[in-house]
Amino acid sequence: MKVSICIPQYNRIKYLLQSLEIISRQDYPNIEVVVSDDCSTDETREQITKLVPLYKFPILYHRNSRNLGYDANYRKSIELATGDYCLVIGNDDTLNGEDAVSFLVNFLTHNNYPEIGFSNFVEAAQPSITVQRAYATALLGTGYRVALQYYSCFSFVGGLIYKKSEFDKFNTSKHDGSIYAQMYLGCLMISSGCRLFSIERPLVIKDLEVDGKERKSYKDTIARRWKDYRAQDGGLASVIHVLLSAFRDAGKISQDVVYHIFKRIYTVTYPHWILDYKSNGALPAAVGLVSGMRPGRNLDFGLLSFGNRIKLRLYYSLYSVASLCIPSFLFMKMKQRLYRFAKKRK
Numbered sequence: 001m002k003v004s005i006c007i008p009q010y011n012r013i014k015y016l017l018q019s020l021e022i023i024s025r026q027d028y029p030n031i032e033v034v035v036s037d038d039c040s041t042d043e044t045r046e047q048i049t050k051l052v053p054l055y056k057f058p059i060l061y062h063r064n065s066r067n068l069g070y071d072a073n074y075r076k077s078i079e080l081a082t083g084d085y086c087l088v089i090g091n092d093d094t095l096n097g098e099d100a101v102s103f104l105v106n107f108l109t110h111n112n113y114p115e116i117g118f119s120n121f122v123e124a125a126q127p128s129i130t131v132q133r134a135y136a137t138a139l140l141g142t143g144y145r146v147a148l149q150y151y152s153c154f155s156f157v158g159g160l161i162y163k164k165s166e167f168d169k170f171n172t173s174k175h176d177g178s179i180y181a182q183m184y185l186g187c188l189m190i191s192s193g194c195r196l197f198s199i200e201r202p203l204v205i206k207d208l209e210v211d212g213k214e215r216k217s218y219k220d221t222i223a224r225r226w227k228d229y230r231a232q233d234g235g236l237a238s239v240i241h242v243l244l245s246a247f248r249d250a251g252k253i254s255q256d257v258v259y260h261i262f263k264r265i266y267t268v269t270y271p272h273w274i275l276d277y278k279s280n281g282a283l284p285a286a287v288g289l290v291s292g293m294r295p296g297r298n299l300d301f302g303l304l305s306f307g308n309r310i311k312l313r314l315y316y317s318l319y320s321v322a323s324l325c326i327p328s329f330l331f332m333k334m335k336q337r338l339y340r341f342a343k344k345r346k
Helices: 013-023 044-054 070-079 100-110 144-154 164-170 181-191 236-249 255-279 283-292 306-325 328-344
Strands: 003-009 031-037 059-063 085-088 116-123 126-131 138-141 160-163 196-206
Touching (some): 003 100, 013 044, 031 044, 070 181, 116 181, 126 196, 144 181, 144 196, 144 255, 160 164, 164 181, 181 236, 255 283, 255 328, 283 306
Parallel strands (some): 003 031, 003 085, 031 059, 116 196
Antiparallel strands (some): 085 160, 116 126, 116 160, 138 196
């Protein structure tokens, strides 16, 4: 079995080179590394071109003729792959453990080659703490109910795994520009009959450090001063729209599905980000999220029945007040437990 490590690349070549050095330690022999370069403006092309003849595994390097944006380049990195399976990581992520690919191949072989999955991961700054989105190394099933339960596990691209032949059947540019194309594809594939699996072992290290520094993240851009305040939805409206589209395209849309998506976003994801912003000293950003997430602002809100719209407005009010009132130190103390609860909640 051939495994492609697919990396959508844009700048940050130092992180990518560190990642590739770690990947070169893998003990599984049949690996290729696919780098889809979205017109990087740094030394990506020069550095990778020099590395290709020296690297332990074949590197398939492709530079796009124009900047495609995150979603299209994510898909491009998988389109280019020639392996039986594709394991996707960000360009500042890498593999965790020299036998990570061997472990994955062993699971796939002994479970009749399932079509789509995800693994746990660790963060480079806290390698001893596993970020859990998987609670078992197992087949999880198929169908729209499974997709509804596990869609949030596709929000982080590192450690997403696709059977290449199945990915090719569902691959589409429909939600390029949403930054959640992988969530759409995951839900569409699972709802349409692809078998989902999870790997409890953290196969990926997230957010590598170069020169003792992490790359810039959302924490560097959120509003901490009231003069920078603005109403914003944090991308959650896009998540809702993409999910609704996936279930609609799979022929599984219903009022129950629409309500389930809205309810989970407003009772799990939305309060989590309010608390996260507050814990990072960004109360203006938290208040901006409350304003930006007013249900009536969402273009898909009208898909809910009258009764469900009333219930969602009540959830919005309750969780907004509660999240703004909960002390940040209490959230930080309970963060891992809350994360675990949110990931397990149906």
